[in-house]
Amino acid sequence: MHPAIRVEQVAEYENQEVSIRGWVYNRTHKGKLVFLLLRDGYGFVQCVAFKNDVDAELFNQLVHIPQESSIIVTGVIRADKRAPGIPGGYELGITQFQIIQAAADDYPMALKEHGVDFAMDNRHFWIRMPSQWAILRIRAMVISAIREWFDQNGFINLDTPILTPAACEGTTTLFETPYFDEGVAFLAQSGQLYNEANIFAFSKVYAFGPTFRAEKSKTRRHLTEFWMFEPEMAFCDLDELMEVGEQSITYIVKRVLNERAPELASLGRDTSQLDTIEPPFPRISYDEAVEMIGKIRDRTEDPEQKELLNFEWGMDFGSPHETALTEEFNKPVFVYGFPTQVKAFYMEPWQGRPEVSKSVDLLAPEGYGEIIGGSERISDPELLLQRLHEHNLPEDAFKWYLELRRFGSVPHSGFGLGVERTVSWICGINHIRETIPFPRTIKRMYP
RNA sequence: UCCUCGAUAGCUCAAUGGGUAGAGCGAGCGGCUGUUAACCGCUAGGUUCCAGGUUCGAGUCCUGGUCGAGGAGCCA
Incomplete structure (x- = not known):
């Protein structure tokens, strides 16, 4: 019987057959070879299948599984420097897998950069x-x-x-x-x-x-x-x-x-x-900080930045002052x-x-x-x-x-x-x- | 409250001086034995934020508005 493991444990299970329960983060296939990047909440791990090693129906399913589908995948963990992931360096050679739910094909978060508004709306x-x-x-x-x-x-x-x-x-x-x-x-x-x-x-x-x-x-x-x-x-x-x-x-x-x-x-x-x-x-006193800000201001060339660094004893620090101080x-x-x-x-x-x-x-x-x-x-x-x-x-x-x-x-x-x-x-x-x-x-x- | 910038395909963006709205990614189909957000080919995909104006013609110019972003103020 193979254990169900968490991705963060992969290194402990090298050369053993295990199951991982998670979601398809990315899928890419290259003819007779398919890669799934699986995330399980604990990490990201690459799963691989070669067409000749698995039955035709399973391979076909792997090639078409939509991003974000929930699956249970079973196979042998092996070390491979080419394998991406977090922590990475290990991959699972797929022998079986089960689809819990095939995700809809209009998942909005493509794997690329997103603008702030879109990313936040899809938090x-x-x-x-x-x-x-x-x-x-x-x-x-x-x-x-x-x-x-x-x-x-x-x-x-x-x-x-x-x-x-x-x-x-x-x-x-x-x-x-x-x-x-x-x-x-x-x-x-x-x-x-x-x-x-x-x-x-x-x-x-x-x-x-x-x-x-x-x-x-x-x-x-x-x-x-x-x-x-x-x-x-x-x-x-x-x-x-x-x-x-x-x-x-x-x-x-x-x-x-x-x-x-x-x-x-x-x-x-x-x-x-x-x-x-x-x-x-x-540890610096407010008095010393005021003096430091004054010196920083004196050597600042940019007139806009100089203006922002205006300061006198009795004021509270604004962001520009804090930033300038900590850079020291x-x-x-x-x-x-x-x-x-x-x-x-x-x-x-x-x-x-x-x-x-x-x-x-x-x-x-x-x-x-x-x-x-x-x-x-x-x-x-x-x-x-x-x-x-x-x-x-x-x-x-x-x-x-x-x-x-x-x-x-x-x-x-x-x-x-x-x-x-x-x-x-x-x-x-x-x-x-x-x-x-x-x-x-x-x-x-x-x- | 103030200053600056922005809004075009699901996403990220492009579109000469005002003249047929495009690309990449994503999606679907096909190809490929080591991909790292793969690559190659094909297909589908648009009320260009809203309202009005100028013009033969507006994504583009003008007015007003909405929404968002960055920063300042504010942050015992």
Whole structure:
């Protein structure tokens, strides 16, 4: 009896007869020879039949099987350097095959380049193609790795609500939905405030889930629905937070390099850019960053680019600034100590410099931008209340949040890691929309 | 909200100064024993995004609109 195997296991079954269940990704025939490129969800493998080796009816069926038909194919695995596939290098010599369903002959996704609009309209098919399949396999590995690292380092996963009351920051960038007699609920932009409650019961926690932003951002780095991984730690200052950031990011990169090498190779990713990722990451202050941007601007020839790099102390970075900064480093870089005025109300001020907050962003290399944003949180109840008022936030909505500071307040810190931006960077791809199975952007909700 | 660009066969694109709308891929049929998005031959496949205008004649020029893309702003 031959075992049913997964394509990723082919190397273990060399010279054995096996079955593989999957779909016809491509078919090509050359007279008395037919090749099927079969995908089974775990990889892509070439299957071959010679006309003289199989019966005439079977050969005829193979020659005519439509792309995307679901089949079970049986045969002997053999090593062959000519065999394409992921991982490739092995092929199956067909002895039997069974058609589960012969696909219709008008499958829309021809094996060629497609425009953005067409590819996105056919996202439900696009994810079958090797590039998208590889990216999403890497996404899953990134998520597994994040959870592994935090689970192994004393964190507990406690997820936070998606439906939240009016609160946090202004409501202009929140999606709202009717909520029974309460009026409206808002889709969460962050689980942070609830995370802060959780640390006083569990010390180190993380939340992982979707977040929603109704911003009209239309760039390669933005989605309206994206996934964020948010750790929060009691008894933790900004330096310790950065250590957690660099260690967890390094772990993620190493896991992907080890476990998803064929996928990275199929994407054409230059992994030499990732091999060097090791702690410590460079840490530069906002003040130093402003100075660096000024120098970069001074040596920039292109007047348009020069204009984009205009900057003065007190502004928040735009994409051009982040990109210019990260090009100076070959590792992710921490920028810390942003001006209080551009950051959220809950960030702890710098000791002796109240105009600066204990905040930090981690910028990915190669122009991929901010992948982590975090801070040490205000632990003093009086200061927190004052900041709420300064930001014109409703005190009663934050009653529970303020109460946290009255019963066992401690220095604490946390950050949010954007999963899609991290996957974009690791995969080296151009647009964030390819890093999530069904992206939601300002212009698209289908499929 | 602003700037720029685009829409022609199922897909990716071409079409001289305004003069019969084409190619490759995909699909169907046939040929070929090592293909890598194979190759070769044949066949089918069109409301040129929509509405109006100019003209003997509009894919092409003009006006308005729709949809999409890239970027900026925005992104606690």
